[in-house]
Amino acid sequence: MSHHAFSFNGEMLHALPSGALYWPAQNLLCVSDLHFGKAQRYALQGGSALPPYEVKDTLMRLDHDITTQAAKTVICLGDSFDRISASADLDLDAREWITRLQAGREWIWIEGNHDPGPVDLGGTHLAEHLRAGLIFRHIAIGETLKSGEISGHYHPKITLNLKARALTRRCFAIDERRLIMPAFGTYTGGLSVRAEPLNTLLSTKAIAVLTGETALPVPIKTR
Template identity: 55%
Template sequence: MNGHAFSLAGAELCALPSGALWWAARRLLCVADLHLGKAERHARRGGAALPPYETEETLARLDADLAATGAETVVCLGDSFDDDAAARALPEAARTAVARLQVGRRWIWVAGNHDPGPTDLGGTHLAEAAIGPLTFRHIAAPGATAEISGHYHPKARLRTAAGRVARKAFLIDGDRAILPAYGTYTGGLCCEDPALTALMRPEAIAVLTGRRALAVPMHPRRTARA
């Protein structure tokens, strides 16, 4: 599997370049912050116009990850929809795509701060999910261990020949993993932000997404060369 392998609470996990988390022993794929319907919400609220195909693109990438891994369980770590109205306004093609992805799989929607209540999109809706030694929740709980979360949309900086760029990134230490936002056109929070440094141990790493998963130290003002 092309990604960064790591262990958390005895679970052997892999941070994929796409931003998804793979747990092979459980045949489980976890994604955070899909924010389906983001373009629709921006248009509805008079915000900056976004390309209208973000939901289609996000679901296509998820489809590709499911096909590559053969996942039997999917955990969506909250903020799967950009808001209640965006969930209700999902076009029929997107609803059909979600239903197709769910066929033959256990599908868990973990509640997020943007999420609506239970929808008619199938699957199980939970405040958080305990699976084996791990707890899956939307927002990291200070002091928690063996935790997988999302919410912050972490990004890390990378030095390239063209200059510094920011990429979506996993943040990983011995207590937890915080996943990057999987959705298209989702913003991000720099891993040097105090909200994130307060949660992560000094030895934490950032695993940048992109063509390959690249692990670098999560440390203020430190960058890596591509």
């Protein structure tokens, strides 16, 4: 078993090695921070040229998870597009690929800080989404939070100091009340779970679940 199964606010969830989250009882797959169009934005801003393969690679991995889990609902948890116009800039192959993935499924786009407006693709565009006691939103809220929040935005990662080398991985950050998703997009950086504001958002009991070949849970020990 390569995923990590855990109980969250009374629901059994699976953290997948890819960085996607699967909710078996709802047959729901959630991914965060796809950032389609990041390479193009870099080029338009005169930054370092990135290979223009990020959309295809991200879609390939998303397609694999949707197919493997046979998900009937997909939630994209904000910053699916790197800027508000990026959905319109997708090439025809990418747009047709997304349309194929949406066919026969409930598809929800949660708005993010990079893509706050509706996109010209299928699916439903929402600020946040409540389902069976879990709330899906892009950015974690502060101390008034009730249990059951699933968010993204911060691209959490963790570095483990092993005997031979330091290992850095994207990760899920999970405590008793909140779950912060790793970025799923190919060209996305990360913020250490031990750095602000993640270390203040998470409780002392928080764990990280590493992405990679196997979803591996480890304590964070932020303080």
